[in-house]
Amino acid sequence: MREVQRPLTDWLPITKKEMEMRGWDEVDVVLVSGDAYVDHPAFGAAVIGRILESEGLRVGIIPQPNWQDDLRDFKKFGKPRLFFGVTGGCMDPMVNHYTANKRRRSNDAYTPGGEAGFRPDYATSVYSNILKELYPDVPIMIGGIEASLRRVTHYDYWQDKLLPSIMESSKADILVYGMGEQPLREMVRLAQKGVPLTSMKTIPQTGVMVPADEDLPKNKNWDTFELNSHEDCLQDKLKYASNFKYIEQESNKLHARRLVQQIGNQKLVINPPCYTMTEEEMDQSFDLPYTRLPHPKYKKRGDIPAFEMIKFSINMHRGCFGGCSFCTISAHQGKFIASRSEESILKEVEKVVDMPDFKGYISDLGGPSANMYKMKGKVQSICDKCSSPSCIHPVVCHNLDTSHQPMIDILQKVDANPKVKKAFVGSGIRYDMLVKGYNKLADDSVDRYMEQIITRHVSGRLKVAPEHTSDNTLHIMRKPSFKHFHDFKKKFDRINERHGMKQQLIPYFISSHPGCEEEDMANLAAETKEMGFELEQVQDFTPTPMTVATVIYYAGVHPYTMKPVFTAKSKKEKRAQHQFFFWHQRDKQRGIRHRLQELGRNDLIEKLLTPPKGKSVQHAQGSKLNQAPNSKRKKSSHHASTNAPSKNGRGRKKKTVSGNSKRHSRNK
CATH class of the missing domain: 3.30.750.200 (Transcription Regulator spoIIAA)
Incomplete structure (x- = not known):
């Protein structure tokens, strides 16, 4: 089937020429990302860009800018009216670049052709520092998984040492952690009223730095807990370890305390997270006018492997209440499940089946853990007081509704679509919730769900x-x-x-x-x-x-x-x-x-x-x-080349390589 040509203005502009095609002489916000621009709800920069657009702002995106030349990429839109938004991409750049043995990977799944070398190590800080030098008077907001997981003193495996908050290394003005739709909308509405970004110090789910000798920003609704300072953590590993319990607990509370940590002569302030997104808020994010396609500029450079893997997949929910010790999903997406409505999911199914190269197979209907859709506490007031990092360990919480019926219903409705030959569940499944010997609260829906999955949705x-x-x-x-x-x-x-x-x-x-x-x-x-x-x-x-x-x-x-x-x-x-x-x-x-x-x-x-x-x-x-947010558990390269790719002055290969590799990992 021949591909339908779409006007370039269907994508957010990534060049000054595309900006002018829209009749703009400037943009309100410039987003800088370590990933190629894929206009799809599984790619963070696209989501943030479309949200800003929905709030009436003019948005430009600078995907994978060259940080090693004369920095012309960073200057292409000029000075934005409101702020720069910076992210390292859907994966922490260090995980993207290195294997568990610290060998340099030879590919990058978020780059056309799967080519490595199109983003720097510690990309968020690198980009942010460049922008601070070029435009010192423009505020910088950082977000995404790299910023989110490095928001306080943290151990960096690749340098084998403790690093301070990324706020210190990036020199950014504000950090948005987790899935940033809620705080972003609040900040944009304040900015539209003339409030400077640098004055927004009490927005939930954000972090700021303030002078250590100044009073903390006032918010009478929040209690404050002070962590061991960064300097104390450097001197004593046990103080670093003791911090984590409070960081994890407050990250997972619905009514959390504000965290404060001294770093040198400044104090890092991490405001409590927003309340779990409602179904309406989730739908609002996923129903935005995405093209669901990479920007046309990448056509000659090859496929983007990460996009090819999720091209015909649908994310039904966010968050994970498993709380696994090695997993970063709850730290970034939260432990409470935020689910989309059936209507929104089925609407996206219609968009997928109408794609020109759709052959009848949806590759995944799932989420971080496929079988948590619409699961929540039976009595919300109990969840409101909970600080446990897991709802299913060491036992399944008595207040958790583990019915799998909502998932059975949506799977059957997708199956009923005449254009869908098969809808697979490619996300990992929490098998323990399907075993009644462990999940003692399970009803018969777990048996029906397992039967449905095995007979209809496994390839x-x-x-x-x-x-x-x-x-x-x-x-x-x-x-x-x-x-x-x-x-x-x-x-x-x-x-x-x-x-x-x-x-x-x-x-x-x-x-x-x-x-x-x-x-x-x-x-x-x-x-x-x-x-x-x-x-x-x-x-x-x-x-x-x-x-x-x-x-x-x-x-x-x-x-x-x-x-x-x-x-x-x-x-x-x-x-x-x-x-x-x-x-x-x-x-x-x-x-x-x-x-x-x-x-x-x-x-x-x-x-x-x-x-x-x-x-x-x-x-x-x-x-x-x-694993990257909103993606699925994927093959990872365990044989990456120990040599860096040949370069042409910016860490890029001289020769384009065919993008057929699907080997990459995500934060889980």
């Missing part, structure tokens, strides 16, 4: 994330005992047998996670082998800012108990844990045998190194930790 493989088999490690991960995964697999197999299907279950696992000993990995390999799994890919734990596991990795203690926790940190320790996954590879077996003998585990030698008897082996994959 041969269902992804779930038990993450480990050791109860001690799982407890630190805030995940259920592996015995519940055994129950889930039995249920999965029964449904397949009943329907004469041969779907595969794909479990994800993590090695070298805090709390995991070498023997735990050997036991994991043996137990999964006994279950018929042969693990093809395994992800080493990657410390990312704003997670419990990262605090443990750096400080050596659990931030809630302050008790020591072992973590494999050296390459030797990590390799030792990692090798057990590859019991089926002949060249690894000698080393595995030798190490198990040293550990006195001859019983595991027999379990691991003898051929499986009478069982078909399923190829499974390792867990992927880092």
